[in-house]
Amino acid sequence: MAYTGTVLRVNLTTGKAEKENLNEQWAKDYLGGKGLAIKYLYEELEPGMDPWSEDNKLILMTGPLTGTLAPNTGKLAVASKSPATGTILDCSIGGHFAPELKYAGYDAVIIEGKARKPVYLFIEDDRVEMRSAEGLWGKGAHETEHILSETLGDVITMAIGQAGENLIPMACISSELYRQAGRGGIGAVLGSKNLKAISVRGTGGFTVPDIRKVAAALNKIKRDDTMTDDNMWAYSDGTPVIVEMSNSTGILPTHNFQEGTFEDFEKVDSEAVKGALKAKKACFGCPLACGNYVETGKTRVEGPEYETLALCSSNCGIGDLEAVIEFNRLCDDYCLDTISAGNAVAFAMELTEKGFHDFGIRFGDVEKYLEMPGAIAGRAGIGADLSKGVAAMADKYGGNDFAMHVKKLEIPGYEPRGTWGMSLAYGTADRGACHMRAWTPPVEAFEGGEMDPYTVEGKAEVVKDMQDDNAVKFSAIFCDFWALSTERMAEVLTMFLDREVTAEELTVIGERVYNLSRLFNEREGFTRKDDYLPKRIYNDKMTKGKARDISIPLEDYDRMLSEYYNLRGWDENGLITAEKKKELSL
């Protein structure tokens, strides 16, 4: 049994930390990670609750395989109600925090309330302490982690930087310097609770029956299904390999999604990143080691990942890798989501160039660009506007048609006009525009000819299936970079759970999890009207690259959205029908 069966509930208002039993039925129905965290939030948060209030909760949730020898299972789900969007929010953070928490004896930590003064949480097995963080407040995440390691010794820490403290709705959480729970303002939830950091040291473990047999089976899986051509791109290049692929298919966001190709892409592509590569880095138990630790003469970071390259390079017109690396490092230290920060900077650039408002920053302006992370995190100068995100900027200055967000979450690095399924993926992602719920470029823009990228035909089914697959994958907690089948997931889970897990059961769990996240949002008032993209995607045609002269007609998008709702068993307004709720036991 790979669950510890124990949840740690910490109330920052009262200072109490108490253990409770994991809800076993929920663990069976939702597995862990994303699904189980959302289930707890759905049951415990009052509808309409202000996500900035102390009534909001933050959940750190491991999975049933966390801390085992199973490959690519080292991530942690971090979930809350998003202060940026008002939707459900679950993020995924790599590194080593999740197994350390499991070894300390916990499947999950539920954090409630608000500390009167800044604190950090120290968990060492049964010992749980809230300690003063007044000496850490105002410091970046990197220095915070360093100080906590000096103070506590061998711990794994998740921390926020100044952006989280200042309640910036694009603030993230950082761990081991360069791993982030990135989106939806999850770091600002910590800030709103006066919680600077969480450090954990676990000295326990758990037993596995017949470890020789399990180890042999897992080694075979690693050899035959993990260390293969399908997955080794993560080791050979990591996500920067996608820069050139996106550029060649016309889906690399450029100049605030005005175009899908970037003339300087070769300055920031995978080969350029390799030129600065010093070491590969991996999460716990991962043989793929996708992380690229890079150094230039002036700066260093683990990254930049594809999303950072797309949103903070091409989308801002910055063809200077060293500048992008420095921007990335600053965002990591202040704890800013690079997807949202890159979007906000690019939107300010276009608003300036189009004459809506003079922010004093234009595409390609490296000097001003490098001032932006500090300005956003500290709400200084134009950073005060940018820190609120593109939806709020458009409300104040105009440009709604090209404020690139869905449900107030900025759009990731795949230009949907060149890969139409991605428009539906963004429109129906549970936390606002997200590429990690369904990622369609491989089946339409990239891989050869089977599916036309410029049609809505067949896309609703692709997006639904991907969303459900990823929902169960992120609940069992397998890394999305391992392209494994549902059958393989079932095989690995069966090794560690005291029951046989079937692929059919996992398919149902995936659909249940995705519907529960939709139900959470439905309860908050989200409906069909919220599942649309900015008008640029429907009205404006790009002028260059593979997807030139193409936009997605709104009537086509509407048809695809209706087909998707129908496949899901939702009504025309995007609400889950009573029959579907009954079918999924919601």
Place this chain on the structure above:
Amino acid sequence: MIVKIKLRGPLRKYGPDAEIFEHNIDQDRCTVKELLEILNIPASSVSFVARGENKISLDTALKENDLVTVYPRVAGG
């Protein structure tokens, strides 16, 4: 017919240790799909092929001095 080839990611192992290499194809007409076969690259390992900066189909006929890039399959995003 000589074409220039770039292999990306784990596909590098199917060519010489160079970012770009030339290959002399001993036939007048060669499609992208045939080129992959000549280089012994499994089609199942390939995401797509680009000529210059644009994706081309597997049925595209190559021309003398074309620069083609072969991309690996990727997952996750």
